Amino acid sequence: MAGKTLYDKLWEQHVVKEREDGTALIYIDRQLLHEVTSPQAFEGLRLAGRQPWRLDANLATPDHNVSTDKAEREAGIEGIKDSVSRIQVKTLDENCDAFGITEFKMADKRQGIVHVVGPEQGATLPGMTVVCGDSHTATHGAFAALAHGIGTSEVEHVLATQCLIQRKMKNLLIRVEGELGKGVTGKDVVLHVIGVIGTAGGNGTAMEFGGSAIRSLSMEARMTMCNMAIEAGARVGLVAFDEKTAAYVKDRPFAPKGEHWEMALAAWKDLVSDDDAEFDKVVEIRAEDIKPQVTWGTSPEMVTTIDGTVPTLDDAEDDVERSAFTRAYEYMGLSAGQKITDIKLDRVFIGSCTNSRIEDLRAAAEVAKGRQVAGSVKQALVVPGSGLVKEQAEAEGLDKIFLEAGFEWREPGCSMCLAMNADKLGSGEHCASTSNRNFEGRQGYGGRTHLVSPAMAAAAAIAGHFVDVREF
Amino acid sequence: MKAFTVHTGIVAPMDRANVDTDMIIPKQFLKSIKRSGFGPNLFDELRYLDEGKPDADNSGRPLNPDFVLNKPRYQGASVLLARENFGCGSSREHAPWALEDFGFRTIIAPSYADIFFNNSFKNGLLPIVLDDKTVDELFKEVEANEGYQLTVDLEAQVIRKPDGSEIPFDVDPFRKHCLLNGLDDIGLTLQDADDIRAYEEKRKQQAPWLFPA
Numbered sequence: 001m002a003g004k005t006l007y008d009k010l011w012e013q014h015v016v017k018e019r020e021d022g023t024a025l026i027y028i029d030r031q032l033l034h035e036v037t038s039p040q041a042f043e044g045l046r047l048a049g050r051q052p053w054r055l056d057a058n059l060a061t062p063d064h065n066v067s068t069d070k071a072e073r074e075a076g077i078e079g080i081k082d083s084v085s086r087i088q089v090k091t092l093d094e095n096c097d098a099f100g101i102t103e104f105k106m107a108d109k110r111q112g113i114v115h116v117v118g119p120e121q122g123a124t125l126p127g128m129t130v131v132c133g134d135s136h137t138a139t140h141g142a143f144a145a146l147a148h149g150i151g152t153s154e155v156e157h158v159l160a161t162q163c164l165i166q167r168k169m170k171n172l173l174i175r176v177e178g179e180l181g182k183g184v185t186g187k188d189v190v191l192h193v194i195g196v197i198g199t200a201g202g203n204g205t206a207m208e209f210g211g212s213a214i215r216s217l218s219m220e221a222r223m224t225m226c227n228m229a230i231e232a233g234a235r236v237g238l239v240a241f242d243e244k245t246a247a248y249v250k251d252r253p254f255a256p257k258g259e260h261w262e263m264a265l266a267a268w269k270d271l272v273s274d275d276d277a278e279f280d281k282v283v284e285i286r287a288e289d290i291k292p293q294v295t296w297g298t299s300p301e302m303v304t305t306i307d308g309t310v311p312t313l314d315d316a317e318d319d320v321e322r323s324a325f326t327r328a329y330e331y332m333g334l335s336a337g338q339k340i341t342d343i344k345l346d347r348v349f350i351g352s353c354t355n356s357r358i359e360d361l362r363a364a365a366e367v368a369k370g371r372q373v374a375g376s377v378k379q380a381l382v383v384p385g386s387g388l389v390k391e392q393a394e395a396e397g398l399d400k401i402f403l404e405a406g407f408e409w410r411e412p413g414c415s416m417c418l419a420m421n422a423d424k425l426g427s428g429e430h431c432a433s434t435s436n437r438n439f440e441g442r443q444g445y446g447g448r449t450h451l452v453s454p455a456m457a458a459a460a461a462i463a464g465h466f467v468d469v470r471e472f
Numbered sequence: 473m474k475a476f477t478v479h480t481g482i483v484a485p486m487d488r489a490n491v492d493t494d495m496i497i498p499k500q501f502l503k504s505i506k507r508s509g510f511g512p513n514l515f516d517e518l519r520y521l522d523e524g525k526p527d528a529d530n531s532g533r534p535l536n537p538d539f540v541l542n543k544p545r546y547q548g549a550s551v552l553l554a555r556e557n558f559g560c561g562s563s564r565e566h567a568p569w570a571l572e573d574f575g576f577r578t579i580i581a582p583s584y585a586d587i588f589f590n591n592s593f594k595n596g597l598l599p600i601v602l603d604d605k606t607v608d609e610l611f612k613e614v615e616a617n618e619g620y621q622l623t624v625d626l627e628a629q630v631i632r633k634p635d636g637s638e639i640p641f642d643v644d645p646f647r648k649h650c651l652l653n654g655l656d657d658i659g660l661t662l663q664d665a666d667d668i669r670a671y672e673e674k675r676k677q678q679a680p681w682l683f684p685a
Contacts, residue, residue: 016664016667016668016671017664017667017671019646021644021645021646022644023644023646025661025664025667025668027668027671027672027675029682036502036503036564037563037564037565039505040505040506040507040565043505043506043507048656048658050658053668056684064502065503082503084503084504084526084527085503087503087505088503088505091505125681125682127679128682133563133565134562134563135561135562135563135587137563148587149562149563149587150563150587150590151563151564151565151568151587151590151591151594152507152565152591153565153591153594153595153657154590154591154594156658157657157658157661160658160661160662161658161661161662161665161668162668162672163661163664163668165646165657165661167644199490199557199560200490200556200557200560200583200585203557203583203585203586204586233557233560233585233586235586235587254684256681260680260681261681263679263680263681264679264681267678267679299490299492320488320489320555320556321489323488324488324489324490327488418499419499419500420499420500420502420503427523437492437494437561437562439492439494439495439561440494440495440517441494441495441498441499441517442494442499445498445517445523446523
């Protein structure tokens, strides 16, 4: 009998009951909650007169709508200028208070983007099932946890039953072998993967990232990669457990301690795909082929390398893609064949659940140190992923490096990733962004997003246009 | 949840691939704490010529005459014909809420993003998967015939065309059952409460660190 994949193992450990129709009731160990996708779920519980099944499995924090401006943050919830945003954050506080759910409120230094906070607190542990009403929940798969985004009805379902009705996904392995070049980060690897398999390439699968290049990456880089599995269509991203996973988790507030730590560690060692495991599909990637990536269009698969050009219609596979390219040229204000390094930037955003952790900020600061943001760049934002990331960065003096270089140093939140708060692009503005989606309007009405790594974003801020960070 | 049995309606063709959830319902409208009222802002950036604001009156906004749902021939459409990977992007259930609130009851496409697909069933919106070729033919027929309607019969798992011919489709039996009867998943799962408790007891022995006292 063939061995099991990591996903097979995680799945089997969480089956409460298999149903005849091929679906299964799956137990959920951790639910993360934020203000955007939870209000209707709590309302549903109330209307049905139901109580949460297990309070201690839930952890909440507001992130999408919070202001990242210092003065506004110090003014508390009333400091959120937009009235509808304010109501959402207030509603989360009220719901968590009423039901007794642990919440890191806006003023708490542990507040931040849910996908930064979960791992930071050890609330995400290897072997867990982790869900959140947010597609970037795939992030937590970096810990060999089965993690995926869910809709609001499912948020309510998990609150009420601690379970989800699921159908098993297929197993996809992305194997990246070899050594990554200088200046090539987890972000570049995952953008390259999306470029190869497309935004629907992972639909219906749990996508495990394996191979020597992945083993060499830090936990934070692995989180960046799993975070964007969903941009390749996979709800689940996964990386096998190893000593780096253990080292990252150890001693975090919610992590097991003492005897439980030893027990957990012993169990976690099995959270790897067996050597003879059978995947439904394997995609082989050579690490040496990956260069720093920049997206040029309005879908993450519209990506090329920093030394590349905007593709022409001849590069499109079919009529559907040709029309998508044509629309993207127009929306992005770019022409076929244009050099990526000729794209000028109006704004730069370093942050989001993809790239706002301490290593991301260090990489950007290293590039920014002793340099100046170009005069043509209207705004360059650095937004740490949590209050604790911010504190750590300040202890290392990174805030000063950014401020001296002309970047803005902000309070933690989702910020300009998705334009649900005051940080957004103006129509027609080009932005070098470390976030995850370059959809039309994502960062603001008419805004033009280019996805890049933190170091590439910092270099672009300084040059005023895209530059190859390897030569910068 | 609204039950879905047999539905007949005008078909609107959305001829682009990878329609993402930001396109279906832009982020500024996610700030509502209700499930209803998203219809007027469905496809907001494609549908209107100005920028949409939450809580604003949409009735006087300039419409984009080129957008499919604004064309007179597709008024009252309740069947959406779409291309591959429909609903990609975020997990926002506001996307099916907006489609449903606008008046769509079913979508026909070659493929969907997983989370969107899941969310649709939970809101009485039936996402049907047909092969590329069949979808292509439907696009041509819709284009050629003003007022083109399809009938979707969930019980029989067929789509009936105006000429009486039928296209069969697959649907997950459990989802079909829930949709036909308008059943609430939570109530069904809670019938298994004893199984859930038994799992928790077993799991506490194996992995006590997951159940801190």
